[in-house]
Amino acid sequence: xxxxxxxxxKTRKVVHPVLLIWGDQDxxxxxxxxxxxxxxxxxxxxxxxxxxxxxxxQDEPEKVHEQMEKFLMQNQ
Numbered sequence: 001x002x003x004x005x006x007x008x009x010k011t012r013k014v015v016h017p018v019l020l021i022w023g024d025q026d027x028x029x030x031x032x033x034x035x036x037x038x039x040x041x042x043x044x045x046x047x048x049x050x051x052x053x054x055x056x057x058q059d060e061p062e063k064v065h066e067q068m069e070k071f072l073m074q075n076q
Contacts, residue, residue, distance in 0.1 A: 013041055020044060021057075022034040025052060034046050
């Protein structure tokens with residue numbers, strides 16, 4: 001649900017499989033926001049990457065790749 005820039009909140013949920021990759025050491029966006037994101041989709045997988053910051057793909061590229069590959073293989 002997007003509420004920024006004065007736009008009205010969308011009430012529809014994403015109905016396709018979604019992978020959300022999150023660093024558990026993200027100082028900008030806390031882990032609780034990843035859990036809240038689950039409300040925006042009917043089928044969401046949250047992959048919490050230990051030790052990664054807000055820049056999870058730069059901190060742990062191998063782990064991000066593993067999570068993406070696993071998700072794509074499960075959702076072909």
